[in-house]
Amino acid sequence: MIKLMTMGTVSLLITALYANSAAAYFHASGWRGSVSGGNGSWSASGLRGTASGGDGSWSASGYRGGSASGGDGSWSGTGFRGSTASGGDGSWSANGYRGGSASGGGGSWQATTSYGTHVYGGVDHYYGGAYYGGYHPPTVVNSYGAGCYNCGGWYAGAAVAGAVVGAATGVAVANNENANAYSAGYAAGARADAYAIGAIYTTLPAGAAIQTVGGATYYVYNGTWFSPGYGANGVFYRVVPTP
Amino acid sequence: MKQSAISKTNALIIGVFLLQIGLLSLRIPGISNAANAQTPQPSREAPLSDALPNGSPQLNLEQNAIDRFKAMSNRLASAQTLAFTAISSYESPSRLGVPLVYTTVSEVTLQRPDKLRVITSGQGAASEFYYDGKTMTAYAPDKNLVAVAEAPATIDAALASAYSAAAIYFPFTDMITADPYGDIASSLKVAFYIGQSQAADGTTTDMIAIANDKVFAQIWIGADDLPRMMRVVYADDPLWLRHQVEFTNWQLNSAIAPDTFSTDRTNSATRIPFTRPDPP
Numbered sequence: 001m002i003k004l005m006t007m008g009t010v011s012l013l014i015t016a017l018y019a020n021s022a023a024a025y026f027h028a029s030g031w032r033g034s035v036s037g038g039n040g041s042w043s044a045s046g047l048r049g050t051a052s053g054g055d056g057s058w059s060a061s062g063y064r065g066g067s068a069s070g071g072d073g074s075w076s077g078t079g080f081r082g083s084t085a086s087g088g089d090g091s092w093s094a095n096g097y098r099g100g101s102a103s104g105g106g107g108s109w110q111a112t113t114s115y116g117t118h119v120y121g122g123v124d125h126y127y128g129g130a131y132y133g134g135y136h137p138p139t140v141v142n143s144y145g146a147g148c149y150n151c152g153g154w155y156a157g158a159a160v161a162g163a164v165v166g167a168a169t170g171v172a173v174a175n176n177e178n179a180n181a182y183s184a185g186y187a188a189g190a191r192a193d194a195y196a197i198g199a200i201y202t203t204l205p206a207g208a209a210i211q212t213v214g215g216a217t218y219y220v221y222n223g224t225w226f227s228p229g230y231g232a233n234g235v236f237y238r239v240v241p242t243p
Numbered sequence: 244m245k246q247s248a249i250s251k252t253n254a255l256i257i258g259v260f261l262l263q264i265g266l267l268s269l270r271i272p273g274i275s276n277a278a279n280a281q282t283p284q285p286s287r288e289a290p291l292s293d294a295l296p297n298g299s300p301q302l303n304l305e306q307n308a309i310d311r312f313k314a315m316s317n318r319l320a321s322a323q324t325l326a327f328t329a330i331s332s333y334e335s336p337s338r339l340g341v342p343l344v345y346t347t348v349s350e351v352t353l354q355r356p357d358k359l360r361v362i363t364s365g366q367g368a369a370s371e372f373y374y375d376g377k378t379m380t381a382y383a384p385d386k387n388l389v390a391v392a393e394a395p396a397t398i399d400a401a402l403a404s405a406y407s408a409a410a411i412y413f414p415f416t417d418m419i420t421a422d423p424y425g426d427i428a429s430s431l432k433v434a435f436y437i438g439q440s441q442a443a444d445g446t447t448t449d450m451i452a453i454a455n456d457k458v459f460a461q462i463w464i465g466a467d468d469l470p471r472m473m474r475v476v477y478a479d480d481p482l483w484l485r486h487q488v489e490f491t492n493w494q495l496n497s498a499i500a501p502d503t504f505s506t507d508r509t510n511s512a513t514r515i516p517f518t519r520p521d522p523p
Contacts, residue, residue: 198523
């Protein structure tokens with residue numbers, strides 16, 4: 001939780017204080033400012049702004065008049081020139097004072113600039129196309145991100161389809177000593193009953209038992225059946241109906 | 244901590260990061276630029292070659308670039324056996340939109356026309372691929388899972404079969420087919436010579452760029468006509484993510500032990516099928 005709060009604070013300060021992120025990647029919270037906290041609250045002040053929070057909410061203001069606040073799963077902000085941004089519950093949107101806009105959620109995002117340029121991106125990058133001349137990435141099953149929620153990749157692509165991510169990531173990460181606090185925290189609230197049929201996972205929940213039905217291999221965890229397969233240069237597990 | 248609280252905290256962290264983008268005057272093109280640094284941005288709907296001002300396909304195929312590519316192709320195709328190390332990296336978008344880069348290291352051994360072994364380590368799970376002219380075997384040693392299937396009679400056909408059946412694609416595929424140049428010659432729209440480099444595999448290389456309507460590739464070719472690096476962007480990829488493979492430890496026409504292209508380590512492994520990880 002401390003790490004999470006620190007991450008949030010550091011990131012927040014970058015925003016609220018209008019720091020030049022390109023010039024100070026790792027020093028953003030360490031130059032000419034102070035941070036304190038305790039008993040469920042925290043506050044920070046920098047040369048050009050302040051931020052504080054506690055009991056599930058937070059707020060910040062910059063010296064030029066920008067402000068941001070959030071709590072209970074949502075957040076919003078206003079820049080001193082009138083730009084706005086807000087989000088919550090897995091989605092976000094923003095509008096720039098010169099007419100640009102952006103929004104996202106569910107692992108993808110899109111944006112339109114004030115000049116009308118439209119760009120987009122996301123994590124649902126499955127392979128596709130034909131042999132030669134097609135779009136091939138990625139070339140291996142993305143098993144790297146099992147303990148990294150923000151890494152995206154195939155695993156996230158499956159997870160964002162529903163509330164499944166907690167379940168599979170949860171159990172897998174809980175057994176990974178190297179899992180970072182972010183993922184471990186995400187895992188803590190995992191529900192074991194939220195696997196979607198057809199979803200793909202690169203790791204099995206700990207305790208999944210191997211079963212053979214009709215000559216085919218499956219893994220079963222808490223009533224959910226996984227069918228293992230080899231594809232895209234690695235092993236993956238698809239949630240299937242009970243065979 | 245409750246799930247809802249965790250999700251909200253995650254959303255908060257991501258949101259605050261994204262808020263930086265929003266509050267900093269919404270420099271939205273920066274998002275695209277971050278994902279495509281060093282990459283020009285013509286219309287995504289147009290073929291790559293349309294970005295060139297010269298409308299004549301013939302004039303877009305510089306002969307010295309074609310010659311270097313042909314020489315490389317001939318050198319590789321004429322070798323009865325090949326062995327090399329391929330260090331492959333590819334970008335994959337994070338949830339923030341900007342890409343992360345992942346790297347794999349593969350030890351590749353090939354005997355024409357019908358034997359191939361690819362042992363891959365690096366980031367992620369290790370994998371082993373064996374093709375002996377009759378079957379192809381994919382083995383995950385850490386999980387002790389193995390997929391085995393009948394395979395066509397040539398390396399080219401086996402690679403196509405592996406891609407079709409299970410989306411198995413090796414970034415160095417373009418260099419190990421029977422005729423690398425012939426495979427793409429008819430579709431080439433652009434080929435030009437860039438210059439020389441000393442930066443790849445510790446040797447002097449000629450840099451060329453080639454493209455058809457789907458793929459743009461930059462290739463570093465050594466004085467010995469062997470590829471040292473290849474970097475690719477796909478036109479169909481809306482993010483124009485970069486894919487790169489470095490080639491090193493080249494060995495041509497070396498003797499290879501007969502048991503190289505199979506393994507008995509899979510005897511006790513659990514069988515699983517080859518299958519494509521298509522989206523649900």
